Amino acid sequence: MDRIGVFTSGGDAQGMNAAVRAVVRAALDRGTEVMAIYEGYQGMVDGGENISPISWSDVGGILHQGGTIIGSARSLEFRERPGRLKAVTNLLKAGIDTLVCIGGDGSLTGANLLYQEWPGLLKELVESGVITQDMADKHPHLAIAGIIGSIDNDMYGSDMTTGADTALHRIVEAVDAITSTAASHQRSFVIEVMGRHCGYLALMAGLATGADWVLIPESPPNLDNWEDKMCEVMAQGREIGRRDSIVIVAEGAQDRYGKPITSEHVRQTLEEKLGEDTRITVLGHVQRGGSPSAFDRNLATQLGVQAVEELLNDSPGSEPFVMGIQGNRITRTPLAKCLEITQAVGNAVQAGEFEKAMDLRGRSFKKSFRTLRTLVRAMPHKPEPGKRRMRLAVMNAGGPSPGMNTAVRAAVRLGVDKGHIMMGVNRGFRGLIRGEIRDLDWMDVAGLAPMGGSEFGTNRTVPEGGEWYAIARNLEEHQIEGILMIGGLTGYQAIHEMYRLRENYPAFNIPMICLPASINNNLPGSQLSVGADTALNSIVDAVDKIKQSAVASRRTFVVEVMGHYCGYLALMSALATGAERVYMHEDGVTLQDMINDTNMLIAGFQQGKRVGLLIRNEHANAIYTTDFMRALFEEEGGDLFDVRQAILGHLQQGGNPTPYDRILATRLASDCIDYLEDQIGAGLADSSFIGLVGGEFKLSNTEDLPRLVDSKYGRPKEQWWMGLRQTVDLLAQPGPSVREK
Ligand code: ADP
Numbered sequence: 020m021d022r023i024g025v026f027t028s029g030g031d032a033q034g035m036n037a038a039v040r041a042v043v044r045a046a047l048d049r050g051t052e053v054m055a056i057y058e059g060y061q062g063m064v065d066g067g068e069n070i071s072p073i074s075w076s077d078v079g080g081i082l083h084q085g086g087t088i089i090g091s092a093r094s095l096e097f098r099e100r101p102g103r104l105k106a107v108t109n110l111l112k113a114g115i116d117t118l119v120c121i122g123g124d125g126s127l128t129g130a131n132l133l134y135q136e137w138p139g140l141l142k143e144l145v146e147s148g149v150i151t152q153d154m155a156d157k158h159p160h161l162a163i164a165g166i167i168g169s170i171d172n173d174m175y176g177s178d179m180t181t182g183a184d185t186a187l188h189r190i191v192e193a194v195d196a197i198t199s200t201a202a203s204h205q206r207s208f209v210i211e212v213m214g215r216h217c218g219y220l221a222l223m224a225g226l227a228t229g230a231d232w233v234l235i236p237e238s239p240p241n242l243d244n245w246e247d248k249m250c251e252v253m254a255q256g257r258e259i260g261r262r263d264s265i266v267i268v269a270e271g272a273q274d275r276y277g278k279p280i281t282s283e284h285v286r287q288t289l290e291e292k293l294g295e296d297t298r299i300t301v302l303g304h305v306q307r308g309g310s311p312s313a314f315d316r317n318l319a320t321q322l323g324v325q326a327v328e329e330l331l332n333d334s335p336g337s338e339p340f341v342m343g344i345q346g347n348r349i350t351r352t353p354l355a356k357c358l359e360i361t362q363a364v365g366n367a368v369q370a371g372e373f374e375k376a377m378d379l380r381g382r383s384f385k386k387s388f389r390t391l392r393t394l395v396r397a398m399p400h401k402p403e404p405g406k407r408r409m410r411l412a413v414m415n416a417g418g419p420s421p422g423m424n425t426a427v428r429a430a431v432r433l434g435v436d437k438g439h440i441m442m443g444v445n446r447g448f449r450g451l452i453r454g455e456i457r458d459l460d461w462m463d464v465a466g467l468a469p470m471g472g473s474e475f476g477t478n479r480t481v482p483e484g485g486e487w488y489a490i491a492r493n494l495e496e497h498q499i500e501g502i503l504m505i506g507g508l509t510g511y512q513a514i515h516e517m518y519r520l521r522e523n524y525p526a527f528n529i530p531m532i533c534l535p536a537s538i539n540n541n542l543p544g545s546q547l548s549v550g551a552d553t554a555l556n557s558i559v560d561a562v563d564k565i566k567q568s569a570v571a572s573r574r575t576f577v578v579e580v581m582g583h584y585c586g587y588l589a590l591m592s593a594l595a596t597g598a599e600r601v602y603m604h605e606d607g608v609t610l611q612d613m614i615n616d617t618n619m620l621i622a623g624f625q626q627g628k629r630v631g632l633l634i635r636n637e638h639a640n641a642i643y644t645t646d647f648m649r650a651l652f653e654e655e656g657g658d659l660f661d662v663r664q665a666i667l668g669h670l671q672q673g674g675n676p677t678p679y680d681r682i683l684a685t686r687l688a689s690d691c692i693d694y695l696e697d698q699i700g701a702g703l704a705d706s707s708f709i710g711l712v713g714g715e716f717k718l719s720n721t722e723d724l725p726r727l728v729d730s731k732y733g734r735p736k737e738q739w740w741m742g743l744r745q746t747v748d749l750l751a752q753p754g755p756s757v758r759e760k
Pocket residue numbers: 028029030060092093094095097098099122123124125126127128129130132169
């Protein structure tokens with residue numbers, strides 16, 4: 020391979036810049052030149068300056084920018100063979116026979132076509148004398164890696180497409196804002212979100228907010244008079260005290276006969292049937308705007324690095340592929356398969372085969388839709404006569420983590436809807452000791468989904484001695500048959516203690532389940548905990564601003580982030596902000612590190628660097644503190660640069676939960692209620708913690724807690740994300756193989 024060409028195409032999506040940066044730097048690091056193809060396929064067709072070398076520093080400082088720095092366009096010319104002949108000529112002239120295409124299904128369809136036609140196009144170009152046989156022989160195949168850049172999350176081949184998470188951020192911010200104004204005026208709002216063929220954004224936005232009704236293309240209302248049903252639910256909602264009514268409509272929503280359901284139709288319906296003042300907000304391009312979320316930056320970065328890796332390792336003539344993510348694993352899927360299945364969903368929707376469309380979208384999409392339909396009810400189903408009503412307690416414990424409230428809301432509503440008696444425990448295990456337990460009803464948890472913090476109250480108390488007895492008494496008094504603990508490590512430890520003490524206290528012989536909620540992401544049995552994404556985004560927002568402030572003054576920042584002894588937040592924020600260096604307790608910090616990093620900073624600023632960024636976990640090293648590092652680098656930096664520290668502190672625990680955390684919290688809570696119901700129903704009393712493992716929810720035995728956790732440092736013995744350390748190092752600064760021109 021001579022050179023890799025990279026381009027972004029179709030609708031822009033946040034994270035495209037991170038992907039471009041990763042592709043460029045990973046390739047340069049491996050000694051391969053990269054050409055940027057500006058303005059997508061149009062630039063390929065036009066050639067000239069549109070295809071130019073791109074350097075390590077050209078992609079510096081772009082992680083936080085929305086859009087794409089190499090431009091994106093729609094190209095009619097490329098759709099026709101003559102246009103593609105021009106494109107191939109330009110690629111060959113630039114020595115490119117390997118492409119990374121960052122775009123949506125349209126762009127990737129175009130890429131696949133180019134791959135298929137490549138030999139034929141070369142033949143035609145040789146015959147017409149545009150290129151020599153020699154040139155054609157040098158580039159017999161076109162190699163292509165695809166990275167899906169699409170806010171709609173509408174493509175097979177990745178659990179998440181680059182840009183979808185950020186779009187959800189924008190939507191959820193807007194729905195939260197509209198909810199508060201709607202509530203103060205008792206108004207109804209119809210909010211239209213993007214998604215022509217895919218209801219992902221609408222569905223997830225509904226799950227993450229307090230929306231009352233959601234309309235998506237894949238699952239139209241199954242009634243002819245769905246308008247009546249919708250209005251009935253809205254009216255019921257008003258009766259029981261809801262102050263706002265929010266309907267989210269995907270732009271491609273339709274009824275079961277394929278007739279589009281427009282926002283205007285929904286508005287008119289609500290106004291006519293309910294007599295309510297109803298407004299429409301079409302979110303439009305807001306959804307593509309703004310700074311990319313931490314998730315999109317890190318996803319795109321990993322996909323870009325891995326795309327280059329795969330291209331460099333492939334044998335000549337390999338088929339095009341798409342890089343994607345499943346759980347936390349980067350995957351490679353043949354492009355043709357991705358296009359075929361994506362097409363099949365679209366066809367099924369169009370043909371009115373909605374069951375099939377939902378099946379093709381996957382299990383978690385389907386289950387999320389079912390959960391949503393319960394959560395949006397104005398009132399729960401009436402308990403089935405004769406069905407056993409179980410008494411389930413829900414509590415928070417550990418440090419506060421955004422998303423705890425969201426999980427509580429989902430658990431209580433789903434439990435009540437199944438006919439159970441749900442009880443809330445105030446103030447964590449302290450409240451359980453004191454008997455601060457109360458019944459909760461449907462409307463008691465209204466409005467909790469978007470709220471940060473913990474409305475129940477939470478703390479790090481782990482009971483001891485006689486307190487266990489008090490807890491046992493309270494459980495008996497309230498006839499509690501199962502416990503859902505939503506919280507952090509101390510909560511897990513307390514539940515583990517209860518499990519161990521079962522012999523002594525029969526009241527502890529009930530099923531218990533822990534739902535991981537901690538900003539530190541230091542919980543066993545789950546690759547992610549609820550709250551970590553919010554904290555990460557808060558850090559990334561703050562660091563973006565800090566970096567901006569430093570540009571003017573040749574400055575290095577040492578930013579200290581939380582995490583206890585777990586380096587997750589430090590590492591992931593370093594990846595998302597392009598930090599030069601990350602210090603974590605897992606790796607330790609040595610004197611030699613300090614010397615190397617001093618030299619690295621001096622060399623960098625001598626070569627014209629304007630900002631230095633070092634991220635340090637709060638407990639990375641007891642001696643080399645944040646202030647020590649600041650003083651050391653400041654002294655050594657002399658006149659070349661100055662150094663400041665920023666200890667981010669509690670802003671990391673606060674804030675409203677991000678869409679990702681809300682969705683994770685809701686889905687986990689749903690599985691936890693199922694677990695307790697199944698256990699009690701079967702007369703069992705297991706105790707487990709639930710978690711996200713490889714994209715699926717898995718249960719681990721409470722018994723295994725000591726085996727899985729490093730008790731001295733309060734973090735899992737195995738941490739999957741440590742593998743990303745190399746990526747941070749790779750992208751932070753040019754290695755020896757990169758020769759800047
Ligand atoms: P997206 O990639 O976001 O889905 P589009 O569908 O607009 O966006 O596609 C972007 C570009 O990809 C188009 O302008 C066109 O140049 C190219 N393209 C899309 N579909 C095809 C196709 N079937 N054949 C050739 N080129 C295509």
